[in-house]
Amino acid sequence: MTHLLRVRTRHASPRAYDPYITAAERRDLQGAAAVLKGIRILHVNATPKGGGVAEMLSSLVPLECGMGLCSSWHAMEAPARFFRITKEIHNAVQGKQFRLPSADIEYYRSVNVKLASRLARLPFDIAVIHDPQPMAVIASVHDRPMISRLHIDCSHMDARVRRLLYPYARAYDRVVVSRPECRLGLPRSIVSVIQPAIDPLSPKHRDMTRAYARRLLARLGIHPKRPLLAQVSRFDPWKNPLGVLEAYRLAKRRMPDIQLVLAGIMAASDDPEASSVFREVKKASKGDPDIHLFSDIKQLRGITNDRFVNAIQCGADIVLQLSTREGFGLTVTEAMWKGAAVIGGSGAGIRLQIQHGENGYIEHTSRAVARRIEMLLGRPRLRAAIGRRAKASVREQYLVPRLLRDHLRLYTSFIST
Structure with missing residues (x-):
């Protein structure tokens, strides 16, 4: 009908x-x-x-x-x-x-x-x-x-x-x-x-401390003390989840403690491709215990999707959005609003929001992303400064x-x- x-x-x-x-x-x-x-x-x-x-x-x-x-x-x-x-x-x-x-x-x-x-x-x-x-x-x-x-x-x-x-x-x-x-x-x-x-008054964007976010994520099996990378997006080829996995693996060679979250709870009725992309990503993860994939609301153990996404964006050390195509990329906006250091891909909508080196970073290859991850994890003051400028740019424009x-x-x- x-x-x-x-x-x-x-x-x-x-x-x-x-x-x-x-x-x-x-x-x-x-x-x-x-x-x-x-x-x-x-x-x-x-x-x-x-x-x-x-x-x-x-x-x-x-x-x-x-x-x-x-x-x-x-x-x-x-x-x-x-x-x-x-x-x-x-x-x-x-x-x-x-x-x-x-x-x-x-x-x-x-x-x-x-x-x-x-x-x-x-x-x-x-x-x-x-x-x-x-x-x-x-x-x-x-x-x-x-x-x-x-x-x-x-x-x-x-x-x-x-x-x-x-x-x-x-x-x-x-x-x-x-x-x-x-x-x-x-x-x-x-x-x-x-x-x-984005709506600053949405439940997804309520103030959440990093400490609380990490405690919430710990309930879902994510180590609260180890460095955390995350990408929040539909499981869609244009969001480049396989590129995220590749960048994570390259970075992990030099930083073995890092963890990765790929989160895309399947709620949209207009995206029949998501399930097959998720299966492909799961296969490529090869059972790595430090890769955490979230696609089903039941995995959240009673935590709402908005709270979960908020916790990821507030608790991650670096947020990735390595899309190759992006009309705009609101997940980038969301993470920037929370003061995250964001590494974006080549999608034009991401480049509209991120001024490279000022309020985030744009990288075009998995190897370049891995190098940027290593640099940012080693410089927490720079991450914080990038995050402050990111939040200010969202407040002004988005x-x-x-x-x-x-x-x-x-x-x-x-x-x-």
Whole structure:
């Protein structure tokens, strides 16, 4: 069955975020909200939980409501075949060769036709359609302003998948991307750049001391005193978990006490590839007792996923995110907000956030990552200084009040025209 299911959220008080914004920014938000009061905003995405899009919407939608907008969020319910197809589309958008047979492409379109029929019956003034899964609804419903929000890395898109998606993207009134390079060759007049953000008040980002984090992780078999490396990400080839394993092994030759956590609890319904990638990573780990893999919520022994991720990011000596493709990389933002020293890979979204040597490091090979690990573990004061600058850069650029402001400005552009 194909449905759009309402994701229930509560209103959030914008005043709770006063510590994170200036008086001028508050006035800017209030001015935009006054123009938009009562406007019905509808967000549609693939899944209600798991991944950065769902996490951002769980904060953004309540804040929009708190500002006086009538915002709602609907997530897709569709057959497993659809999500297998859209995973292939996702991978091709990020550069993998596109090999879908015509029957699968027609199936993708047919599911979107059904979604569009449900979308057309929902009350909204502006719709925001997130990522390629529901993107093709625009071919069947477009009687009100429609915005396509692409969160993934479109800068290396396979030419054949571009031919599939470009007509849909061009039909939208606005296309929002995270970086200018991701505009798909669309006219600049319909492309806006809005970078993602994290919610400092989310349970995942509550203050947690390193000592408490290490005690929590010790309950899960991680040694509380030995150096800890960690990567928090879906088990996805673009997140490069095998590259993380290689860098860890190279570093361990000279630093035998180090431990590694790879954490990606499988909660997203739109990622059927995760299980096979996890099996590959598990096989490559070769039973090393210092490699800790987490994919199942049952492994957490009653600890919530948010607390677990927070403990990893607060308790790790170095956080890795060695993605080769990254639309933005909110796990990088999260770790930087917690003052972690982060080593990032070549994904463009990571390079947007990390200024090499200033608030983190960018490395392009496993050997270079291993050398950087060895250097940072030997220089705890440098790690702390990098972490302080990382947190400051997130506070300045990547917190949810700025995301809210950018969205209100986007909606206002439709009201004023």
